[in-house]
Amino acid sequence: xxxxxxxxxxxxxxxxxxxxxxxxxxxxxxxxxxxxxxxxxxxxxxxxxxxxxxxxxxxxxxxxxxxxxxxxxxxxxxxxxxxxxxxxxxxxxxxxxxxxxxxxxxxxxxxxxxxxxxxxxxxxxxxxxxxxxxxxxxxxxxxxxxxxxxxxxxxxxxxxxxxxxxxxxxxxxxxxxxxxxxxxxxxxxxxxxxxxxxxxxxxxxxxxxxxxxxxxx
Numbered sequence: 001x002x003x004x005x006x007x008x009x010x011x012x013x014x015x016x017x018x019x020x021x022x023x024x025x026x027x028x029x030x031x032x033x034x035x036x037x038x039x040x041x042x043x044x045x046x047x048x049x050x051x052x053x054x055x056x057x058x059x060x061x062x063x064x065x066x067x068x069x070x071x072x073x074x075x076x077x078x079x080x081x082x083x084x085x086x087x088x089x090x091x092x093x094x095x096x097x098x099x100x101x102x103x104x105x106x107x108x109x110x111x112x113x114x115x116x117x118x119x120x121x122x123x124x125x126x127x128x129x130x131x132x133x134x135x136x137x138x139x140x141x142x143x144x145x146x147x148x149x150x151x152x153x154x155x156x157x158x159x160x161x162x163x164x165x166x167x168x169x170x171x172x173x174x175x176x177x178x179x180x181x182x183x184x185x186x187x188x189x190x191x192x193x194x195x196x197x198x199x200x201x202x203x204x205x206x207x208x209x210x211x212x213x214x215x216x217x
Contacts, residue, residue: 038066039063039064039066039067041067041070047082047083047086048082051082051085051118052118052154056086057093060086060090060095061095061096065095068090071083071086071090072087075087075088075107079114081110081111081114081116084107084108084111084114085107085108085118088104088105088106088107088108088110088111088119089104089108089122090104091103091104091107092104092105092132104132105123105126105133108122108123109123115150117147117150117151117152120143120144120146120147120150120152120155121143121152121154121155123139124139124142124143124144124146124155125144125158127139127140128162128167137167140162140167141162141168144162145168145172153183153185156176156180156183157180157197159180160176160177160180160194160197160201163176163201164197164201173204173205173209174205174209175213176201177198177201177202177213178213178214180197180198181198181213181214
């Protein structure tokens with residue numbers, strides 16, 4: 001996938017594999033007396049979890065930006081996808097660093113090109129909504145569908161939303177229905193939203209296609 005240039009600004013949120021094992025759970029960076037403490041580098045599993053929850057930037061700010069240089073090294077030198085995504089988001093929205101939307105989107109693309117599902121989803125959403133970049137619905141479809149195919153729940157929900165808005169093709173319905181129908185959703189509100197989306201998508205599909213989608217493994 002080619003790397004685009006970024007343009008305007010608007011707040012948005014936005015996750016997957018890294019290659020280096022990290023150490024220890026981070027602290028808030030402050031002890032009971034208010035003194036600054038050293039913050040251990042984020043473990044792979046906890047960073048990915050924060051990204052999936054959309055709270056990775058909040059965590060960096062909570063840790064008082066102490067890991068900014070470490071994050072930059074892991075993104076620029078070690079090219080760890082989760083850190084590329086984190087660093088890209090920090091640059092895009094000026095978290096602990098001077099804002100640079102163009103460079104931020106570049107790092108998001110680097111993570112996406114390594115198959116990081118949250119990066120694919122976020123870029124797909126940005127091209128869909130016109131956040132930071134100019135709207136490009138073809139890019140949005142390609143990125144969101146790929147993220148959904150990797151099992152990323154947020155992308156599976158958004159991909160069905162895109163199809164219901166007329167993006168993609170009716171040929172995508174059965175596969176998209178299968179992905180969202182098969183995902184396990186613990187959040188009650190999101191589960192209800194997914195059920196509503198499936199009902200709406202099902203209204204556009206023949207009964208045998210719905211049956212196939214539900215039976216797929």
